[in-house]
Amino acid sequence: MESEAVVRALSALAQEHRLALFRLLVQAGPDGLAAGAIAEALGVPASSLSFHLAQLTNAGLIVQRRDGRSLIYSADYGAMTALLGFLMENCCGGAVCAPAAPCDTKDKNERTAA
Numbered sequence: 001m002e003s004e005a006v007v008r009a010l011s012a013l014a015q016e017h018r019l020a021l022f023r024l025l026v027q028a029g030p031d032g033l034a035a036g037a038i039a040e041a042l043g044v045p046a047s048s049l050s051f052h053l054a055q056l057t058n059a060g061l062i063v064q065r066r067d068g069r070s071l072i073y074s075a076d077y078g079a080m081t082a083l084l085g086f087l088m089e090n091c092c093g094g095a096v097c098a099p100a101a102p103c104d105t106k107d108k109n110e111r112t113a114a
Contacts (some may be wrong), residue, residue, distance in 0.1 A: 012059035025075040032074025
């Protein structure tokens with residue numbers, strides 16, 4: 001991945017609504033979500049949502065397709081993988097990295113109550 005594309009992707013993600021939008025689409029899987037469902041889930045006005053969707057699309061992080069009268073948006077997993085690969089390139093100076101921490105499967109409310 002070229003540095004310019006990395007900067008564009010990171011810049012697009014460096015905004016609270018766009019980061020939440022991208023994470024929502026990653027969680028939605030390859031089927032994606034309609035623009036109306038995204039607006040409802042995030043509580044973002046349609047005009048603002050259009051701007052954020054355009055920014056993420058221009059950064060190459062999401063793709064759009066038409067399904068009848070609806071526009072469906074989904075995360076571009078290849079672009080996401082390339083971005084993460086770029087960020088992790090030459091990790092740990094070529095040494096074997098420490099094993100990843102296990103996922104915390106506890107509910108957020110359970111963690112804060114403890």
